Amino acid sequence: MLGRWGFDRRLAPYVFAAPAVLIMAVGLFYPVVEAVRLSLYEVRLGEPPTPQAFRGLSILAEALADSSVRTSMAVTLQFSVLVVAVEMVLGVALALALEKPLRGMRAFRTLFVLPMMIAPICVGLIWRYMFDVNVGPINSWLAMFHVKPAWLADPSLAFFTLCVTDIWQFTPFVFILALAGLQGIDQSAVEAAKIDGASVLQTIRYIKIPLLAPILMITILMRLIDALRGLEVVYAMTNGGPGLSTELFSLHIYKSAFVTQRMGHSAALSVCLLVVTTALSAALLMWSNPMRRKGG
Amino acid sequence: MRISRRAALQASLGSAVAAFASPYVARGAETGWAGLKGQSIVINWPSHPHYDVAKTLIPEFTAATGIKVELDEMQYLRMKDAQVLQMSKPQGDYDVIVYVIMWKTEYVQRNFLNELTPLFADERLAMKDYNKDGIIKAYYEGLGLVGGPRGYLPGPGAKLYGIPYGAECSVLAYRKDIFAKHNLTPPRTYDEMLTAARVIKEKEPGMGGLAQRAQTGHQVTAGWLIHLTPFNGQVIDDKFVPQVAAPEAIKATEVYKEFIDTGPAGAASFDFGQSMNAFLQGQAAMYCDSISVFGPARNPAKSKVVDSVGYLVHPKATRYSGELGGFGLAIPKNSARREAAFAFMQWMTAAQQDIRVTAQGGQPTRLATLEHPDVKKIYPVDVYRECLEIANPDWRPIINEWTEISEKVLGLRLSEIITGKAPIKPTMETAATEIKTVLTRAGYYKT
Numbered sequence: 001m002l003g004r005w006g007f008d009r010r011l012a013p014y015v016f017a018a019p020a021v022l023i024m025a026v027g028l029f030y031p032v033v034e035a036v037r038l039s040l041y042e043v044r045l046g047e048p049p050t051p052q053a054f055r056g057l058s059i060l061a062e063a064l065a066d067s068s069v070r071t072s073m074a075v076t077l078q079f080s081v082l083v084v085a086v087e088m089v090l091g092v093a094l095a096l097a098l099e100k101p102l103r104g105m106r107a108f109r110t111l112f113v114l115p116m117m118i119a120p121i122c123v124g125l126i127w128r129y130m131f132d133v134n135v136g137p138i139n140s141w142l143a144m145f146h147v148k149p150a151w152l153a154d155p156s157l158a159f160f161t162l163c164v165t166d167i168w169q170f171t172p173f174v175f176i177l178a179l180a181g182l183q184g185i186d187q188s189a190v191e192a193a194k195i196d197g198a199s200v201l202q203t204i205r206y207i208k209i210p211l212l213a214p215i216l217m218i219t220i221l222m223r224l225i226d227a228l229r230g231l232e233v234v235y236a237m238t239n240g241g242p243g244l245s246t247e248l249f250s251l252h253i254y255k256s257a258f259v260t261q262r263m264g265h266s267a268a269l270s271v272c273l274l275v276v277t278t279a280l281s282a283a284l285l286m287w288s289n290p291m292r293r294k295g296g
Numbered sequence: 297m298r299i300s301r302r303a304a305l306q307a308s309l310g311s312a313v314a315a316f317a318s319p320y321v322a323r324g325a326e327t328g329w330a331g332l333k334g335q336s337i338v339i340n341w342p343s344h345p346h347y348d349v350a351k352t353l354i355p356e357f358t359a360a361t362g363i364k365v366e367l368d369e370m371q372y373l374r375m376k377d378a379q380v381l382q383m384s385k386p387q388g389d390y391d392v393i394v395y396v397i398m399w400k401t402e403y404v405q406r407n408f409l410n411e412l413t414p415l416f417a418d419e420r421l422a423m424k425d426y427n428k429d430g431i432i433k434a435y436y437e438g439l440g441l442v443g444g445p446r447g448y449l450p451g452p453g454a455k456l457y458g459i460p461y462g463a464e465c466s467v468l469a470y471r472k473d474i475f476a477k478h479n480l481t482p483p484r485t486y487d488e489m490l491t492a493a494r495v496i497k498e499k500e501p502g503m504g505g506l507a508q509r510a511q512t513g514h515q516v517t518a519g520w521l522i523h524l525t526p527f528n529g530q531v532i533d534d535k536f537v538p539q540v541a542a543p544e545a546i547k548a549t550e551v552y553k554e555f556i557d558t559g560p561a562g563a564a565s566f567d568f569g570q571s572m573n574a575f576l577q578g579q580a581a582m583y584c585d586s587i588s589v590f591g592p593a594r595n596p597a598k599s600k601v602v603d604s605v606g607y608l609v610h611p612k613a614t615r616y617s618g619e620l621g622g623f624g625l626a627i628p629k630n631s632a633r634r635e636a637a638f639a640f641m642q643w644m645t646a647a648q649q650d651i652r653v654t655a656q657g658g659q660p661t662r663l664a665t666l667e668h669p670d671v672k673k674i675y676p677v678d679v680y681r682e683c684l685e686i687a688n689p690d691w692r693p694i695i696n697e698w699t700e701i702s703e704k705v706l707g708l709r710l711s712e713i714i715t716g717k718a719p720i721k722p723t724m725e726t727a728a729t730e731i732k733t734v735l736t737r738a739g740y741y742k743t
Binding site: 046047076132133134148150153158238241242243245255258260261 | 376377380381383384405468510511512513516560561562563564565574577579700703704708710712714715717718
């Protein structure tokens, strides 16, 4: 099927896609391949690229044998699952509550998404101050009940504060996507359910949530990936402590790279994180892939 | 010729500044620095009370020498990443770096720094009246020398790579009013300090005994080190064998934990600033850490306890031994403006400037500075001298691997101990094993 100038039209999609593929190859695959290569060498920050001591998979084995790596990964998974679950429930609930076009709702929605617009490092500093045991406003309010929790000095409370901070910052993200999804729902299905006598809860359970499912799945995926690589907030709030109670895996990688300056070691840990994130994302997409459903 | 009012005002102001500065400012004309005029140097510099004061002198340095200065200012623990990256390049951006004491040996072993003795020997560059011998001996040896015994102590093989600036030793600050109220003896020993901590926690509502650093990582290690050498403990011995599970170190750890337990609320998460703040805001009756508390404690904007603070030498446990830490100035090997950088280092640490910075709340570099009346007005000079006498250059092992040991091993294990998540002895034994792993990887035990 030849077109003008003897060009095979069937090649057109590949020709148009080629620049994007090239950019992706250079911008995405090259750094990943370089990180994998680095993970096989013992390299310290600031050392010249050659000579580097080749250590192969022994760096990875050493990293995985380190109990602090395993603890840090466990903390990260626990944190990610918990915050994403709470954010999904709260975000969708708020979207359902605020979907009606009420007076002043636009301004309220804008205000509601403000936490998402604040730089994460500032969020960490704000909440570190909020939870400060002596001068923080939270303990000032709690003084009425004669309690003074040491939020950031107690391992379990510190983990809780980190979750609260993430939920505060990212529930609006779920809210916005869910609200957009709700407003895109074909209202005839909702009207039909009402005519059939469905209650509000039944309409949500059997009509709105199923129709929202593809968007919610993408939202979960995005939030999960984001939570798994969270760094700045925990860095500013607790620096991973007390002990390892709030040390997210990204912070562990950061410390490995910039505190101990072992770039090969931190690259090996980064590859581990990439594998875990990819596996979780693939599992989610296999379970419910909105793209596949749309394609039929 | 008519002189405008603006010109007259400018001339008067200029004369006033010159008149004020003249007793202090070393003139570029007294050196061979004339050829450096017009050069511009970049300095990596910490956000720190001493450097906040020192910064105010920089315009005068430029006026006196014609050398322009650009500051790259950052939080002190974050400087290392930037410095290592810059000093690894064939030509880096920094002409002067401010290093923390912990990094000096590593920088020298990685061939990052210029040795300073040849520069001082160059008559063209050396300030005529600089008097290197006037620098406080403990600071000169602890912060400036590298390559001696164990790689970081003064002695055979040690060479000068930095000039101490913002150096510090430890001191005990305590609340005279609270101690008097409870009939407590101002502590000269650890037993007295522990007794005071217990009594205050029990009898003074809302107040803890001793405020100290304890946040996971560098801070908790620094907090623990304050007590280690007074109990005769060591992190590693002369053969680089870890000693953190030895009886002396265990005793120091028990004491440290008790100070956390009897300390102000939330003590286990305090960093350097929060720890000092807890004392200055009246949440703790004692503070045993850097002498940098002297300035903020007398500043009503920062302190609620301006009139009630007393100072004593760091108390004795098995022996008297105090912190030796802080910052030093050095010139990276890859600096393109080494001579101008050396001029800056000398000018800032010269006697006249040292007095001015110290009199405004900075930290002295020279012993004679403590004799100046302006300094005596604000510093408890006698206590400071006692603290300097016991400042221990072997307070921590300043080897290349110290950052990793401090942050990733001790910084984690000590945090687990003070929050009650882990028992002391087995955890310190784990830490000893982990330190040995780090040192083995680094090749310390090769025969």
